[in-house]
Amino acid sequence: MSRFSTPRLMAQGMLRTLTKPRHPAPSAPQCARLFSQSPIVRADNPSSPASQSDAMMTLTRNFMENVADPSKANSSSGDLTQDFNLDPLEEDTELEPYHFHIYSHKHNTHVTLTKPNRDALISLSCGNLGFKHAGRKHNDSAYQLGAYVIDKMNQKGLTKKIHKLEVILRGFGSGREAVVKVLMGNEGKGLRDKIVKVSDSTRIKFGGTRSKKPRRLG
Numbered sequence: 001m002s003r004f005s006t007p008r009l010m011a012q013g014m015l016r017t018l019t020k021p022r023h024p025a026p027s028a029p030q031c032a033r034l035f036s037q038s039p040i041v042r043a044d045n046p047s048s049p050a051s052q053s054d055a056m057m058t059l060t061r062n063f064m065e066n067v068a069d070p071s072k073a074n075s076s077s078g079d080l081t082q083d084f085n086l087d088p089l090e091e092d093t094e095l096e097p098y099h100f101h102i103y104s105h106k107h108n109t110h111v112t113l114t115k116p117n118r119d120a121l122i123s124l125s126c127g128n129l130g131f132k133h134a135g136r137k138h139n140d141s142a143y144q145l146g147a148y149v150i151d152k153m154n155q156k157g158l159t160k161k162i163h164k165l166e167v168i169l170r171g172f173g174s175g176r177e178a179v180v181k182v183l184m185g186n187e188g189k190g191l192r193d194k195i196v197k198v199s200d201s202t203r204i205k206f207g208g209t210r211s212k213k214p215r216r217l218g
Contacts, residue, residue, distance in 0.1 A: 097164030097196055102146075102179045109142040109175030111149045113158070122152055126175070142175025146182030150191065159190045166197040 096116035103110040112123040126136040126145050135141055153159050167183065169176060182188055183195070 097166045098162045099166050099168055101168045104171040104173030104175035106173050108136045109145055111145055122149055124149055139174045139178045142178035146179035147187045150187050162194055164196045165191055165194045167195055168199050168201050170201045
C-alpha cells in the first residue's frame with residue numbers, strides 16, 4: 001500500500017464516523033399512545049365532554065319536541081321560549097330623526113327631506129323653481145326654495161308626522177344661510193321646535209387630484 005492511500009483511508013473512516021446517526025431510526029412505526037392507554041372519561045363529571053354532549057342532545061331533543069307539538073311547550077321544563085324572547089322586535093322609528101339636508105355650492109342649492117332610513121321624501125333645487133343659469137346661485141333663489149319645501153311638507157302632512165328633525169348642512173354657498181333663515185323665520189315655526197340636532201357634513205379633501213389653477217383677473 002502506498003503512502004498516499006493510508007491518509008485517504010483514515011479520512012474516509014473519520015468521515016463515516018461523523019456522518020453516522022447517533023440514534024438509529026426505529027424499524028417499524030410506533031404509535032404515540034395506544035387506545036388502551038387513553039384516560040377513562042366518567043359521564044357523571046359535569047365538565048367532561050361526555051356529559052356535555054348528553055346535555056346538548058337532551059336540549060336538542062326537547063326543542064324538536066316543542067316544535068313538533070307546540071302544546072307541550074308550556075309544560076316542558078326545557079322550553080327555550082321561557083329563557084329567550086322570540087317575538088320580533090318592532091322598529092321604533094322615533095329613535096332616529098328625519099333629516100333635512102341643505103346642500104349649497106357656488107352654482108346651486110339643493111334641499112332634501114329624508115326618512116329615518118334615508119329614503120327621500122322631497123328633493124328639490126333652485127332649478128326646479130324656474131331659476132335658470134346664474135340665477136340659481138343667488139341668496140333670493142335659495143330662500144324661495146326653502147320656503148317652497150316647507151310649504152310642500154305642510155301640504156303632505158309631514159309637519160305633523162315628524163317629531164324629530166336633524167338639519168344637515170353641506171357646502172359654503174350663499175344658499176346655506178338663506179335656507180337657515182327660512183327655518184328660523186315665520187315659515188319654519190312648525191319645524192323649529194322639532195329640530196334636535198344640527199350637523200355639518202361638508203366634504204374635507206385629503207390629498208386627491210391637484211386643484212384647479214385659481215383664476216386671476218387683471
